[in-house]
Structure formats: C-alpha cells, structure tokens
Amino acid sequence: MHTNNSECRILTIKEFAEYLKVTEWTSYCLAATKNIPAFKAGGIWRFRTAGIDGWIAAKSKKSDAK
Numbered sequence: 001m002h003t004n005n006s007e008c009r010i011l012t013i014k015e016f017a018e019y020l021k022v023t024e025w026t027s028y029c030l031a032a033t034k035n036i037p038a039f040k041a042g043g044i045w046r047f048r049t050a051g052i053d054g055w056i057a058a059k060s061k062k063s064d065a066k
Contacts, residue, residue: 008050009050010047010048011046011047011049012045012046013027013031013044013045016038016045019047019052027045031047036052037052
C-alpha cells in the first residue's frame with residue numbers, strides 16, 4: 001500500500017496538462033498514442049502522478065545519455 005499521497009494521486013487531463021505545462025490537446029495526443037502512462041476510467045483519460053514522474057525520469061535519462 002502507498003503511504004505517500006502524491007504516489008496515489010490521479011490526475012484529469014486538465015490537471016495533467018497543468019502538471020506538465022502543456023496544452024490539453026498535447027495531453028490527449030500523448031495518451032492516445034500511448035507515449036505516456038495513462039488509462040481510461042469511464043472513457044475519460046486519467047494519469048497517475050507516480051507513473052508520470054517515472055516517465056519524466058526515464059525521458060531525462062535518455063536525454064542526458066545523448
């Protein structure tokens with residue numbers, strides 16, 4: 001079980017866009033093309049902050065290696 005609230009936080013598309021400082025359209029595109037960890041709940045995209053933070057870390061490592 002997670003003890004850290006931020007690990008358990010689920011974001012809406014709008015919150016996700018604000019979290020990454022991108023447009024909602026970009027958020028939809030990232031989710032629909034499965035370029036970012038996301039899932040649908042009731043037909044609406046949702047994002048776990050822990051998954052997003054892991055995705056950012058992985059992308060940062062790839063950028064640093066180049």
